[in-house]
Every structure is written in C-alpha cells, then in structure tokens.
Amino acid sequence: MADPTEPHTDEPARTHADSTPARRGETAPEGGKKEPGLLGQLFAPVAGFGVTFGTMFRKVPTQEYPEVKRPTAPRFHGRHQLNRHPDGLEKCVGCELCAWACPADAIYVEGADNTDDARFSPGERYGRVYQINYLRCIFCGLCIEACPTRALTMTNEYELADSERAPLIYEKHQLLAPLRPDMLTPPFPMAEGMEERDYYRGKVTGATRGQQDYVEQRDARRDEPDADADADAAQVEARS
Amino acid sequence: MSLLTAYPEVLASVPLVAQDLPAADFSDTPWWLSLFKAFLLFVYVMISVVIVIWFERRVIGRMQQRPGPNRLGPLGILQTTADGIKLFLKEDVTPKGADKLMFYAAPLIVASLAFVSFAIIPLGGDVQMFGHTTPLQLTDTPVAVLLVLAVAGVSAYGFVLAGWSSGSTYPLLGGLRSTAQVISYEIAMGLSLVAVFLYAGSMSTSQIVEAQQQSTVLGIPLWYIVPLFFSFVVYVITMIGETNRLPFDLAEGEGELGGGFHTEYSSMKFGMFFLGEYINMFTVSALATTLFLGGWHAPWPLNVLFDGALDSGWWGLLWFTAKMWGFIFFYVWVRGSLPRVRYDQFMALGWKILIPLSLVWVVAVMLIRSAQEGYFGEGRWVTVLTLGGIGVFVLIGILLWDRYAQRRAAAREEAQEVPEEIDPFADGYPVPPMPGQRLVEPRPAVEQARPVTVAAGHRDGDDPGTDRTTEEERRG
Numbered sequence: 001m002a003d004p005t006e007p008h009t010d011e012p013a014r015t016h017a018d019s020t021p022a023r024r025g026e027t028a029p030e031g032g033k034k035e036p037g038l039l040g041q042l043f044a045p046v047a048g049f050g051v052t053f054g055t056m057f058r059k060v061p062t063q064e065y066p067e068v069k070r071p072t073a074p075r076f077h078g079r080h081q082l083n084r085h086p087d088g089l090e091k092c093v094g095c096e097l098c099a100w101a102c103p104a105d106a107i108y109v110e111g112a113d114n115t116d117d118a119r120f121s122p123g124e125r126y127g128r129v130y131q132i133n134y135l136r137c138i139f140c141g142l143c144i145e146a147c148p149t150r151a152l153t154m155t156n157e158y159e160l161a162d163s164e165r166a167p168l169i170y171e172k173h174q175l176l177a178p179l180r181p182d183m184l185t186p187p188f189p190m191a192e193g194m195e196e197r198d199y200y201r202g203k204v205t206g207a208t209r210g211q212q213d214y215v216e217q218r219d220a221r222r223d224e225p226d227a228d229a230d231a232d233a234a235q236v237e238a239r240s
Numbered sequence: 241m242s243l244l245t246a247y248p249e250v251l252a253s254v255p256l257v258a259q260d261l262p263a264a265d266f267s268d269t270p271w272w273l274s275l276f277k278a279f280l281l282f283v284y285v286m287i288s289v290v291i292v293i294w295f296e297r298r299v300i301g302r303m304q305q306r307p308g309p310n311r312l313g314p315l316g317i318l319q320t321t322a323d324g325i326k327l328f329l330k331e332d333v334t335p336k337g338a339d340k341l342m343f344y345a346a347p348l349i350v351a352s353l354a355f356v357s358f359a360i361i362p363l364g365g366d367v368q369m370f371g372h373t374t375p376l377q378l379t380d381t382p383v384a385v386l387l388v389l390a391v392a393g394v395s396a397y398g399f400v401l402a403g404w405s406s407g408s409t410y411p412l413l414g415g416l417r418s419t420a421q422v423i424s425y426e427i428a429m430g431l432s433l434v435a436v437f438l439y440a441g442s443m444s445t446s447q448i449v450e451a452q453q454q455s456t457v458l459g460i461p462l463w464y465i466v467p468l469f470f471s472f473v474v475y476v477i478t479m480i481g482e483t484n485r486l487p488f489d490l491a492e493g494e495g496e497l498g499g500g501f502h503t504e505y506s507s508m509k510f511g512m513f514f515l516g517e518y519i520n521m522f523t524v525s526a527l528a529t530t531l532f533l534g535g536w537h538a539p540w541p542l543n544v545l546f547d548g549a550l551d552s553g554w555w556g557l558l559w560f561t562a563k564m565w566g567f568i569f570f571y572v573w574v575r576g577s578l579p580r581v582r583y584d585q586f587m588a589l590g591w592k593i594l595i596p597l598s599l600v601w602v603v604a605v606m607l608i609r610s611a612q613e614g615y616f617g618e619g620r621w622v623t624v625l626t627l628g629g630i631g632v633f634v635l636i637g638i639l640l641w642d643r644y645a646q647r648r649a650a651a652r653e654e655a656q657e658v659p660e661e662i663d664p665f666a667d668g669y670p671v672p673p674m675p676g677q678r679l680v681e682p683r684p685a686v687e688q689a690r691p692v693t694v695a696a697g698h699r700d701g702d703d704p705g706t707d708r709t710t711e712e713e714r715r716g
Contacts, residue, residue, distance in 0.1 A: 052303040052576045062307050 072156045077139040079157040080132055082176045083150060085199050087191060087207040088183030090120050090176070091151035094127035101146035106136035118187040123196035127151075130172035134160050149200070182206050184215045262380035264362060264446035269374040276369070277378050278359070285358055289518045293320045296572045303576035324511070332507035337407030346405060347505065347512030350398035354519035356391045360384035361526045362446045364536045364556025376536070376557060377446060384445045385437070388527055389430055392482060395516070396422040399484075399491060402513070403501035414500025417583065418484060418491030424590045425481035425488075431598035432474040435605040436464055436531045445527075449535030459544040463534040470601050472532045474594055476570070479524035481590065484517065485571060487578035488586055495580070525567035529560060536560040600637075604630045 036044065043050075063070050072078065083091045094111025112128035120126040143152055162168050179185060184207045190196070191208045198204060207215075269277075294309065294317055301308025309316035334343060364376030381387065396419050403415015437443055440451040453461050465472045481488040492500030502513045529535060536556030537543055543551040551559075581589075610616055611626035661678045664670045673679050 048577045049573060052573060055305050056299070056302040058305055060302070060305055060307050064310075 072158065074156075076154075076156045076158065077141050078155045079134075079160055079170070080143070080175055081153055081155050082127075082130060082172065083153060084177050084179070084183060085122065086183070086205050087211055088179055089122055089186055089188075089190070089199070090126055091149045092127040092130065093121055093123055093149055093151070094125045095148060097146040097148060098143035098152050101142045102137075103140060103142060104136045104138050106133045106138075107131070107143060108133075114187075116189070119189050120186040122190050122194075122199045127172065130175060132170045132175060134168045134170060135165060184211055188214050188218070261382055261442075262384070262444035262446045263450040264375040264377050264380045264444075265366070265373075266375065266379070268372045270372065273369060273372055273374055274378065277374070277376075281358055281363075281378055282355065284363070285355060285519055285522060288522055289515060290320045290324075292518055292521070292568055293323070295568070296575075299569065299572045300576045303573070327508055327511040327514075330507040332509065333504075335407055335504050338504065339405040339407065342401045342405035343504075344509070346398050346402035347509045347516075348398075349401065350395055350516035351512040351519075353391050353395040353398065354516040354523065357388045357523040358519075358526065360387055360445050361523075361530055362449055362535055362556075363560050364554060365552050367553050375446065376554075380444050380446050383443045385433055385443045385448070385527070385531070388523065389426060389433075392422065392426060392520075395520070398516070399501050402505065406501070406504035408504055410497040410499070411501050411503045414491045414493075414497045414503065417497075418501055421481055421484065421488065421491060421586070424587065425478045425594075428474055428590055428594035428598050429478035429482060431595065431602055432471040432478065433531065434602050435468045435471040438602075438605050438609050439464055439468060445530050445535070449530055449537065452534045453537055460540050461534055461537065461543065463532060465532040468532065468605070471598075471605075472528075474598050474601075475528055475532065476567075477589075477594065479528060480571065480574060481586070483520045483524055483571075485521065486575040487581050489580060490583050490586060493580055521568065521571055522564065525564045525571070526560075528567055529563040533563045533566075600634075604634075 040047075085091055094109060096109045096111065099105075099107040099109045108129065108131040109127050110129035111125045114120060114124060114126050139154070141154060144154055147153075160168070188211050190199070191204050192210045194204055297319065298308040298316065309319040312318040312322050334340065359378040360380055362375065362377040362380070366373050366375050399418035399422070400415040403411040403413070403418065406412070436448060440448040442448060442451065448464075452463050455461050480486075484491045490496075490500075492502065497503070502510055505513060536559055538551040538555065538559045542559075549555075607626050607630060608623070611623040614622075616622045616626065660676065661680050662673060663680050664673070
C-alpha cells in the first residue's frame with residue numbers, strides 16, 4: 001500500500017513483487033505467532049465468548065474505597081506535617097523558605113521571636129502563623145526540599161476534600177505533628193545545658209526533668225484564676 | 241402436500257406420532273383456580289424480572305472484571321428495588337409534540353402483552369392445588385406456539401406507536417427499526433419452529449414437551465435440541481433479535497438513536513418498556529426451553545432416578561426455571577461479548593442467511609419426517625436413502641454457490657479500476673469524493689516540495705484486486 005504518510009524514499013521502486021513476500025510472511029507459521037489448530041480455527045469466530053466467560057473467574061481489581069482504604073505508596077505526597085523535636089519543641093523556625101519555594105503560592109508563614117517566657121522552638125525564631133492552602137497546593141514537595149530544619153514533611157493522608165473553601169486552608173494547629181507521650185506542649189525552655197545546634201545534632205532525645213517541671217508549674221499557674229497569669233494563659237492558648 | 245392429497249390412503253394408514261391436542265389436562269381446574277394460577281404466574285414473572293435486572297448487572301460486571309452493583313443489600317440484591325423506586329419518583333414528562341393517547345397506550349401495550357405469552361408455557365407437570373389436580377400451566381391450545389408469535393407481532397405495535405407518537409425524530413427511527421426487526425426476525429423464528437412442529441406433530445406446548453420425552457436408550461429423552469440443532473441455533477439468534485437485545489438492540493442503540501423508541505419516555509412509562517423488554521426475554525427463553533430443552537422435565541440422569549420422582553409435580557418448576565435461566569445467562573453472556581451490529585448487516589443476516597437456510601432446513605426436516613413416518617414406503621433403508629439424498633442435494637447446492645461466489649468475486653476484480661483522483665479543495669472548500677473518485681491524499685510537508693507522481697506511485701500497491709488474487713492463490 002503506497003501510504004503517503006509513510007516517508008519512503010524509493011517509492012517508484014516499490015513494486016508488487018516486493019510487497020508480496022512481506023505480506024506472505026505475516027501469516028506464515030514462522031512469523032512469530034502460532035497458527036491455531038483445527039479446533040481453534042473452528043471456534044475463532046466465537047472466541048470472544050471464551051474471553052468474557054474466563055474473565056468472570058478472574059480477580060476483580062475494584063477497590064471498595066470508602067470502606068476499605070488501600071495504603072498508599074510509602075513516599076506518597078499527602079497532607080503536610082510540621083514536625084517537633086524529641087522534647088516537643090517545634091522544628092519550624094519561621095524562615096518562610098517553604099513559602100518562597102512554593103510554585104503555587106499555597107503557603108503563608110509569619111515568623112516571630114522566641115522569648116524567655118514563651119519559647120516554641122530552639123533558637124531565635126519560630127513560625128507564629130503557618131497556613132497551607134490546599135485549594136492551591138499541588139503536592140509537588142518543593143516546600144519539603146526547601147525546609148532547612150526538616151520541620152515540614154508530608155504524610156500519606158490524602159482525604160483532603162471539603163464542600164467549602166475555608167476549611168481547606170489548614171492552620172498551624174492542624175498541621176503540627178501530634179505530641180507523642182513523652183513530649184511536652186510548648187512553650188517551654190530548651191533542655192538544660194543545650195543550645196540550638198545541639199537539637200540538630202541529635203543530642204536532645206526527650207524532655208528533661210527541668211522542662212517537665214517548668215511545664216507543670218506553667219500549667220498550674222494557668223489553671224489559677226490569677227490576674228497576672230491570665231495574660232500568659234491567653235497567650236499560650238492562642239499559640240498552641 | 242400433493243403427495244398427501246393424492247394418496248389419502250397413505251395418510252390414513254400411518255398413525256400420527258402424537259395427538260394434536262394438548263397433553264395437559266385442565267378438566268379438574270375450576271375457574272377460580274385458573275385465576276389463582278394466573279396470579280401466581282404474574283408473581284413468578286415479576287420476581288424473575290426483579291432478579292434478572294440485578295443478575296444481568298452482576299454477571300456483566302464480572303465479565304468486565306468489576307463487581308457490579310454492590311451497595312444495596314447483600315451483593316447489591318436490592319439494587320432493582322432502588323431502581324424501581326427511582327423510576328416511580330421521577331418526573332413524568334410528556335413532550336408537547338406527542339400524540340397523547342398513543343403516547344400513553346404504547347407502554348401499556350408493550351408491558352401487558354409481555355405477560356400474555358407466559359400463559360401457555362408449561363412450568364411443570366400435574367400438581368395438587370386446593371384438592372384439585374392441575375397442570376402448572378395457565379392454559380394450552382392446539383395452536384399455543386402460534387399465540388406466542390402473534391403476541392410478539394402485536395407487541396411490535398407498542399414499539400412503533402411509541403416511536404411515532406413521541407413526535408420526535410430518533411424515537412421514530414427507533415420505532416421503525418424495532419418493527420422491521422421484530423417482523424423480519426419473526427419469519428426466521430417461525431420457520432425454526434416449524435421444524436419442531438413437524439417433529440412433535442403438534443403446536444400445543446404441553447404436547448411438544450411430552451413428545452420430547454420419547455426416550456431412545458437408558459431413558460435418555462431425545463430433546464429437540466439434538467435432532468433440530470440447526471433450528472435451535474436459528475431460534476436463539478432470532479430470539480435475541482426479537483427481544484431487541486444486544487447485539488441486536490438497534491431499536492434503542494444509544495450511540496445512534498439516543499435511546500430509540502423510548503427516548504422521550506420517562507418515569508413509569510419508561511419503566512413499562514423496561515419491564516416489557518425483560519419479560520419478553522423470559523418469554524422467548526421459556527419458549528426455547530419448552531420447544532428444544534424438554535420443557536419442565538428433568539435432565540437425563542435425574543428423570544429416571546427414584547422412579548421418576550424428581551420428574552413430576554412441583555419439581556418441574558425447578559428444572560424449568562433452571563433451564564430458562566440458562567438462556568438468560570446466555571443473553572447476558574452475548575451482551576457482554578458482542579458489540580452492536582450495523583443495521584444493514586442485521587437485516588442481511590435475517591433475510592439473506594437465516595430465512596433461506598431455515599427454508600432449506602425445514603424442507604429437509606419435512607423429508608426426513610416423511611421417511612420416518614413411512615410416507616415414502618416401508619423399509620429400514622428409506623430413511624437412510626432420504627438422508628443421503630438430502631446430503632447430495634446440499635452438497636450440490638454448496639458447490640454451485642461456491643462457483644457462483646467465485647465468479648462474482650472475479651467479476652468484481654475485473655470491474656475494479658484505479659479511481660479517478662480529484663482535488664477536494666478545487667472549488668475552495670472541501671468536498672467528499674463521489675463513488676469512483678479518489679481524494680488526493682495529503683502528503684507530509686517534506687514531500688510537498690517534490691513533484692507529485694501520483695499515477696506511478698499509487699498503481700502498484702494501491703490496487704486491492706491484486707491483493708485479493710494473492711489471497712485466493714494462497715487459499716487455493
């Protein structure tokens with residue numbers, strides 16, 4: 001067949017004699033595919049019935065999704081998470097690199113200074129406001145690559161649908177990793193004798209006695225209906 | 241026929257195989273019991289329809305490697321109920337251009353006539369009901385099977401009226417298709433049934449069922465699927481055509497007609513068509529069971545076990561239902577396997593293949609039956625000779641047909657020439673090629689720079705005639 005879409009260079013040279021052996025070869029037994037036997041040829045017109053009948057006994061690959069959730073791939077890009085140091089302090093330092101890296105402009109960060117009264121992360125700064133807009137997020141993971149402290153990672157959670165827009169802007173308290181049993185709720189001071197860099201060197205492995213005492217005293221003070229502690233408590237509540 | 245009229249003594253000398261009258265005995269059936277049986281039949285059919293809609297979707301789901309409906313009830317069995325409720329609650333739209341009376345009447349015709357044919361189907365043997373012995377069959381007549389054909393013919397009115405009264409294009413086309421389909425396939429169906437009548441010597445369904453119980457050896461009943469296999473095949477093809485089911489659902493081809501005759505129907509009026517279509521499936525399946533698969537009688541090893549205890553009374557209902565559902569499964573299987581055929585292919589199959597072959601087959605069956613019944617004279621060799629004669633005749637026919645087909649193919653090859661090429665954009669806008677013309681094929685941009693040598697380039701490979709010759713050579 002002189003197919004004009006096919007780029008041949010020797011079109012006039014292509015003759016009938018050339019094309020015939022090639023075509024013969026297609027149906028020849030040595031052409032790769034096995035010639036069906038007599039029975040196969042006889043039932044060839046209705047072979048499709050065999051296909052459908054056989055399919056009935058094959059495994060159904062359908063996932064019964066809402067009832068049975070199949071685990072994702074381990075590195076699936078799901079909802080973000082703001083991680084914590086082993087004692088419970090936040091890893092986020094409010095540097096906004098994630099927000100800068102984000103190609104969809106989905107992340108909003110406002111940093112603030114840690115003070116001696118209210119320390120949320122080791123070091124100078126912490127992320128006071130942290131929002132991820134899941135209406136914009138494309139789950140590319142560039143924010144994770146940008147994060148200098150490993151504060152931001154992604155989980156495997158993918159059920160991020162809503163019928164309204166506002167709940168899809170996740171706030172810091174929704175993104176923060178849950179406290180493990182040995183962790184304390186910030187704000188509290190760094191572990192005794194440690195400084196910021198020790199946290200990143202892995203020297204802090206959990207909350208120390210002093211930190212626990214501090215948090216206990218802090219919580220006790222907050223529970224009292226005391227005038228000067230009230231302001232503290234309000235601040236704590238607003239930030240955690 | 242002339243043989244019988246010319247020699248009436250031949251006719252008189254040979255006893256007919258069976259009585260023409262129904263074998264079922266309705267003498268002990270009072271009118272109220274008939275009414276009750278009619279009600280039971282209605283329930284039986286309705287439950288079957290409810291189950292089959294679910295069954296079809298489940299099975300076709302499995303055939304497509306998906307679970308099918310599984311949300312409502314165990315295995316999704318309540319799906320049909322939900323669909324029915326949905327149909328009830330939907331808005332019932334009547335188009336402005338519709339002919340109101342006919343628009344309302346059409347679904348009623350289809351749905352109500354669908355039930356009628358079931359009246360003559362024997363669902364089982366004699367049973368005890370309220371102290372009366374009565375067959376599990378509503379009624380029977382000496383021409384019972386003709387009634388089924390007649391009812392099918394009348395219900396074609398439902399489809400054509402629905403299409404016409406909608407006052408819309410696609411329904412009209414669908415209705416016309418449906419009518420043409422039902423009528424042309426009813427011819428082949430009737431011819432396939434003629435062979436059964438010739439064997440059974442009756443058109444009464446109960447008599448046909450009894451005639452199939454004449455056993456050969458070991459009590460194996462000779463169901464008509466064996467001697468009349470060709471009729472069975474033709475019947476199965478035509479029953480799919482008759483019920484407008486895939487691959488013959490041209491009357492409601494969604495891709496072509498947007499739903500066909502029921503495009504404009506909604507709510508329960510559509511539900512009526514839906515119901516009628518599924519009941520028709522059961523009707524033709526039940527008829528196939530009755531005519532070819534021994535009706536309500538048990539399959540072989542079971543019909544002789546326990547002195548035939550499994551082959552009488554209410555057991556018949558079980559065997560009958562099982563056989564009928566076999567056909568239903570086949571319906572679903574066909575739907576899962578085959579795509580819709582083109583309309584002209586469908587008609588060609590009906591008129592050019594099924595009807596002529598059925599005619600030849602009926603004549604052959606007629607000759608065989610005449611030989612068996614002794615119309616061609618006594619002797620054991622008469623039947624064999626008749627069979628041989630038919631065989632020779634068929635062989636000659638095949639040879640003649642083959643020669644004719646070969647000559648026609650050769651003539652077509654001769655007539656084939658390279659069509660004239662036209663430039664579709666000659667007048668500034670594209671035009672399709674006329675028969676015998678060919679388009680200048682678009683060429684890749686690289687080749688456009690070169691001078692086009694159309695005639696030399698195309699003649700070698702483009703001639704389909706030469707290809708076919710090589711095909712023939714290889715085969716021969």
